[in-house]
Amino acid sequence: MYIFSDKVKDMKPSAIREIFKSMNDPDMISLAAGNPSAESFPYDKMASISQEIFEQTPVLALQYSITEGYPKLISHVTNRLKNKFNIDTENDEIIITSGGQQGIDLSAKVLCNEGDTVICEKPSFIGALNAFRSYNTKLVGINIDSDGINIEELEDALKTTPNVKLIYVIPTFQNPTGICMSLDKRKKVLELAEKYNVMILEDNPYGELRFDGEDISTIKSFDKSGRVIYCSTFSKILSAGMRVGYVCGPKEIIQKIVVVKQVNDVHTNIFFQILCSRFMNEYDIDQHIIGIKQIYRRKCGLMLSELDKHLSDMLDYTRPQGGLFLWATAKNGESGIEIAKRAAENKVxxxxxxxxLTNVNEFCPSFRLNYSTPSDEQIIRGIERLEKTLRTK
Amino acid sequence: MYIFSDKVKDMKPSAIREIFKSMNDPDMISLAAGNPSAESFPYDKMASISQEIFEQTPVLALQYSITEGYPKLISHVTNRLKNKFNIDTENDEIIITSGGQQGIDLSAKVLCNEGDTVICEKPSFIGALNAFRSYNTKLVGINIDSDGINIEELEDALKTTPNVKLIYVIPTFQNPTGICMSLDKRKKVLELAEKYNVMILEDNPYGELRFDGEDISTIKSFDKSGRVIYCSTFSKILSAGMRVGYVCGPKEIIQKIVVVKQVNDVHTNIFFQILCSRFMNEYDIDQHIIGIKQIYRRKCGLMLSELDKHLSDMLDYTRPQGGLFLWATAKNGESGIEIAKRAAENKVxxxxxxxxLTNVNEFCPSFRLNYSTPSDEQIIRGIERLEKTLRTK
Structure with a gap:
């Protein structure tokens, strides 16, 4: 009955979300989530800071605030980007956003007209793909190798596609594959962006979660020409439900994002901006993150050893060094949709x-597994059920 | 250097915001804000609920949540809309948003293509006008009489303007004028929306703040045909900084707003959604609101009596029965911009x-005064300074 705008009329709720809705069955084991482990949030410290805020700065924490974000939190983020991620470009600014998602959404809004193209990894984060779709952009997916995006394919797409405005990449522990883009490829992506005059949106929600191997520098850290918009979040290290993230990018771009954020939600919940800031002031966030990494190292290791034990003959899978996900592909080429359906019947x-994928109708023999949300017991039983699924047909 | 999308390229930060930035002078008295009174937030009760949340449902409050909003808060809102605002249409749904602003933004996003028209009151809320502008819509402003929007002008605009998608109105204690639309006009606006097949976006952030006179039913309460999208917020009754609002509208529309909210910020800060819900459970929110109304009745009365004393010969002004603002017009026809500039020199x-206005370059001999934010002392001295401004030239 209602006529929706062209940009949203074909949009549907996320398929993952729909899977969750059908999961009322208490016996279902979910390896489908994208949640950080509930063990990873520092509840007691946050409770104690929360009390301090009500005692010390109640008006500041409950009154309207500025769109750019809480200045002390911006300072903490600035320092962390510099010290931990080697991001220190004097022409950049930071805006605090309502989760990393808002940074992606508003970056697309300020840069893309309807019909413009966004180049993404294939596969990529569905929340970003749908944000781009919600501005009626065209999506072009570039295949990922074991060391990240295929550079030849990327250059080919840049050469042949009109009106490319943005290359969207998750170089570190990519969602959904868990793959890290090599240093060399990061540099090449930046070179190509410069050569073809497009912007890069570097999404790094999992960059703090390396539990194995050596850090690889962010693309943003090489950015001398103001090509890279960098998004991240506190969702995976302090709390996902508070919705606090940030964007670091060229001043002119951040100032435009400020203008559209102002009409989007005015500012991000200021109470939790103060809470994040105080946490970084009063506690050792690196120590806290070491604890999270221990959890994920254990859970990822457990899932991999169960896969190795039960399914190495039937599945290929990535071996992530961080993040929340791994990516499995059926050696017999069965479709991921079929596997997911049959797995659900076996209650996993x-x-x-x-x-x-940018084209969800394309055939794909893979599926995503999450190890951060399930308990150890659930990981073990979940992989057993997956084996049962794959061995019986 | 950067090329922005057509929809945002001409957008500037809000003029009000820029005024604030220039107000570093500690001697400046601001009658320019739009903040609820800092006295109006229930700090102690919120602090105590906050502790309960950390003790009782910490994971729920810090983990990812569903886009639609916290179900218990949705129930409270549903009941309040029914009991207090007579809104009870069985085909409607509610979504919790990150402040009322997000409800306005996403309603425009799902309904308007670039180039479509939104009809607004003239003058109207700048945050809404800029949200509409950010989707590259055309704005048509309809003059307001003392009893609300001019119906003849509205029908004329509906008759002659192509692709009108939305009529945006703030029927109750309108921002910036403080005017209430009469019951008769509310019904006529709905009739016209039905006749010309457009949607109404009814924004009601101040509806709880009537300190004088009798409530007038919301347009939404007459809506039998699914024509009205109704936005409101907890910003003026519990806390503005937490960013919790809601939209009530036809199911099909709310479901589309859910899809775009999901890619915008996933969900609204869940901790404060729980806090609002618990507040309405554990405390008497009507009693709390009675306290807020007392503050605003006093402050508005004080501002009006100071205006009556000092400036009744030079200014016409509205006499609001609720809300945060009144609207003054120079009898000598001096431009509001000139008055605001000269007032700033006199430190008000x-x-x-x-x-x-939809066209900010149009001449306007009026300005907005806010009585919720300044102290009583500041109101008195502020109006004195305004008198000095207007009497010396």
């Missing part, structure tokens, strides 16, 4: 790989 | 009226 939920 | 800040 996985996300079919086609969900993460 | 007001917002020039043209700011609230």
């Amino acid at each position: 939920a996985v996300v079919p790989g086609n969900t993460f | 800040a007001v917002v020039p009226g043209n700011t609230f």
Whole structure:
């Protein structure tokens, strides 16, 4: 009955979300989530800071605030980007956003007209793909190798596609594959962006979560020409439900994002901006993150050893060194949708790989597994059920 | 250097915001704000609920949540809309948003293509006008009489303007004028929306703040045909900084707003959604609101009596029965911009009226005064300074 705008009329709720809705069955084991482990949030410290805020700065924490974000939190983020991620470009600014998602959404809004193209990894984060779709952009997916995006394909797309405005990449522990882009490829992506005069949106929600191997520098850290908009979040290290993230980018771009954020939600919940800031002041966030990494190292290791034990003959899978996900592909070429359906019948939920493609109707023999949300027991039983699924047909 | 999308390229930060930035002078008295009174937030009760949340449901409050909003808060809002605002249409749904602003933004996003028209009151809320502008819509402003929007002008605009998608109105204690639309006009606006097949966006952030006179039913309460999207917020009754609002509208529309909210910020800060819900459970929110109304009745009365004493020969002004603002017009026809500039020299800040017009370059001999934010002392001295401004030239 209602006529929706062209940009949203074909949009549907996320398929992952729909899978969750069908999961009322208490016996279902979900390896389909994208949540950080509930063990990873520092509840007691946050409770104690929360009390301090009500005692010390109640008006500041409950009254309207400025769109750019809480200045002390911006300072903390600035320092962390510099010290931990080697991001220190004097022409950049930071805006605090309502989660990393808002940074992606508003970056697309300020840069893309309807019909413009966004180049993404294939597969990629569905929340970003849908944000781009919500501005009626065209999406072009570039295949990922074991060391990240295929550079030849990327250059080919840049050469042949009109009106490319943005290259969207998650170089570190990519969602959904868990793959890290090599240093060399990061540099090449930046070179190509410069050569073809497009912007890069570097999404780094998992960059703090390396539990194995050596850090690889962010693309943003090489950015001398103001090509890279860098998004991240506190969702995976302090709390996902508070919705606090940030964007670091060229001043002119951040100032435009400020203008559209002002009409989007005025500012991000200021109470939790203060809470994040105080946490970084009063506690050792690196120590806290070491604890999170221990959890994920254990959970990822457990899932991999269960896969190795039960399914190495039937599945290929990535071996992530951080983040929340791994990516499995059926050696027999069965479709990820079929596997996910049959897995659900065996009471284990996985996300079919086609969900993460720019064209969801394309065939995809893969599926995503999450190890951060399930308990150790659930990981063990979940992989057993997956084996049962794959061995019986 | 950067090329922005057509929809945002001409957008500037809000003029009001820029006024604030220039107000570093500690001697400046601001009658230019739009903040609820800092006295109006229930700090102690919120602090105590906050502790309960950390003790009782910490994971729920810090983990990812669903886009639609916290179900218990949705129930409270549903009941309040029914009991207090007579809104009870069985085909409607509610979504919790990150402040009322997000409800306005996403309603425009799902309904308007670039080039479509939104009809607004003239003057109107700048945050809404800029949200509509950020989707590259055309704005048509309809003059307001003392009893609300001019119905003849509205019908004329509906008759002659192509692709009108939305009529945006703030029927109750309108920002910036403080005017209430009469019951009769509310019904006529709905009739016209039905006749010309457009949607109404009814924004009601101040509906709880009537300190004088009798409530007038919301347009939404007459809506039998699914024509009205109704936005409101907890910003003026519990806390503005937490960013919790809601939209009530036809199911199909709310479901589309859910899809775009999901890619905008995933969900609204869940901790404060729980806090609002618990507040309404554990405390008497009506009693709390009675306290807020007392503050605003006193402050508005004080501002009016000071205006009556000092400036009744030079200014016409509205006499609001609720809300945060009144609207003053120079009898000598001096421009609001000039008055605001000269007032700033005398260390009192007001917002020039043209700011609230669809065409900000149009001449406007009015300005907005806010009585919720300044102290009683500041109101008295502020009006004195305004008198000095207007009497010396």
